Amino acid sequence: MNFNPQLCRNESEVESKLIVQYLLPMLGYDASKWHQEVALGSIRLDFLALISPIIPASSNSFPKASPKICVVMEAKHPKQNLNFHVRRLRRYLSSLQVLYGVLTNSKDFRIYELEGDGINLIFQCQGLEIADKMAKIKDIIGRDKLAGLEASQSQSSIDFPIPIPIPIKNITLPSEPISLVTSESITMKTIAIYHNKGGVGKTTTTINLAAAMSRKGLKVLIIDLDSQANTTYAAGLMKFANEDDDMLKDSNVYNVIHYPRSNYIPEIALKGSFTYPEVDVIPAHINLIWQENTLVDQESSKFQLVKKLELVKDQYDVVLIDTPPSLNLYAKIALIACDYLIIPSDLKPFANEGLRNVRNFIQEIDEFRSYTNRNGIKVLGVLPSKILTNANYIKATLPKQEKVITERYGFPVLETRIFQREDLSRAVDNFILEGDIQTPDPKSIFDFKPDSISAAEFEELANEILNKIGTRP
Incomplete structure (x- = not known):
């Protein structure tokens, strides 16, 4: 299955055509394992892909050497220079202690990894190369790969889901979910x-x-x-x-x-x-x-x-x-x-x-x-x-x-x-x-x-x- 970056004319189409319709399914994340428009305190994420519908414990519960095994995904307009958005992604990953972050405008695709309070670029390819490089991408942020990492890392969970503005279908929420819309x-x-x-x-x-x-x-x-x-x-x-x-x-x-x-x-x-x-x-x-x-x-x-x-x-x-x-x-x-x-x-x-x-x-x-x-x-x-x-x-x-x-x-x-x-x-x-x-x-x-x-x-x-x-x- 190939992806054509020319199909994405704006940020909304990068989200829908690249991330929702192509990337998440190819990486093995079904609808119960990812959330869109996620707000966590002052941070608002485009996408968050998880091993389970429950977010791992806060960073106060474990050392920074053991960040959360999940992926933040940020979509930008095809004409946006991704270099301008690295600083924000770094803040997201370091504040939430999330291990991986994806930054893409459909023409440029990057994966960053959290290290201490900074992030390192560990993978980059052009949009036209995403299909050919999918095996490598899966080996970094695929659901099966992250599930293996999670199994080897002892983590606790808190008993509420990630707060989202609109509940995603097929997710069973607790009786009293946290609501961000007050x-x-x-x-x-x-x-x-x-x-x-x-x-x-x-x-x-x-x-x-x-x-x-x-x-x-x-x-x-x-x-x-x-x-x-x-x-x-x-x-x-x-x-x-x-x-x-x-x-x-x-x-x-x-x-x-x-x-x-x-x-x-x-x-x-x-x-x-x-x-x-x-x-x-x-x-x-x-x-x-x-x-x-x-x-x-x-x-x-x-x-x-x-x-x-x-x-x-x-x-x-x-x-x-x-x-x-x-x-x-x-x-x-x-x-x-x-x-x-x-x-x-x-x-x-x-x-x-x-x-x-x-x-x-x-x-x-x-x-x-x-x-x-x-x-x-x-x-x-x-x-x-x-x-x-x-x-x-x-x-x-x-x-x-x-x-x-x-x-x-x-x-x-x-x-x-x-x-x-x-x-x-x-x-x-x-x-x-x-x-x-x-x-x-x-x-x-x-x-x-x-x-x-x-x-x-x-x-x-x-x-x-x-x-x-x-x-x-």
Whole structure:
């Protein structure tokens, strides 16, 4: 039985056509011995193949010299460079103490083995070679091979199955299985995207993260609180040719935060044309610059967004708030209203120095939130954004820059990296030419070039963020 990697056009097809339909059956794992979309604490695995339906005991129960005899399998988009994902696989295997990990994009197939806290590449072949190399692959991670290893290793078991979002057929579960889908998982989550340094990719992150989540079936609302209105433009809401046709100046985010008993979110929200399925957008406007003076004198303006979001908590799964690159009132309103924070950064010196301001700003806002019985902001992490694609930079410099973020500034770094690619800028600069009139028609990367590497990167980001906030499509 042969496998043709050309059949896999996206990550979903790598999962279904390579792993589910071909690899797992060839390795001897029936439906009761593998699980998909496995969540273990903060870790979310694409696949986990086991000798039995019961996960072995936690790593605290036995020495690290005896890791769990099972296989983590991670599928990536065919255009993804697997080198970018080795670090994450290493964290998965070392955190869970799992012996083997498979990393593949259908064109490149790799097997890694856990050794201490690191992993070693022990097998690699091209996708076209998988069938010819199957005997070797079976000899490493085949079910019969792992069963022999397990028999020689004394391990205990815990009496609950691996928690999975959707029970796999043919598996008999205990009467009280552990459930990962809690009541919190289906509540609206509000995420601010903020850095006080401009030009670090906040708009690009907001638009494409919203599109990625919408494509997963989630109901998404974007709120633009930046007077530059770049997100409003990128959402396709600024298609008027002159001021006379500007319908946004009298109906935008200012109305939401200024008027306490009118201008509710359903009245102001517009349908963005940048992606499908459509995403609701509360637009910004250039007039926010001078209107801030009015809001500063209105103490209640800091809370209006919180109150009005509460009224639509059953209408949206995720709210993304784009913020100004400053410490002004609009940034305060965003951080008062959010549950979580993403900090995009190009990791350059000024962006890094600005993280001190961000940290102090969060502390100030958290103190303010405590007076209103709101929990502190949960920082999801610094998102490496607009990163250079130079191979030497990625290998030698980028890891050092990411390490500095944690050690010097105290922020976690997200595992996903968004690289600076031409497709992202072309997507937002897209236009329609009608005669001699050029009309802006910006698109998300998923609608402009869905099979691009950038689309795959934002798909990875959406998965990571949804996993961290506990929201499942």
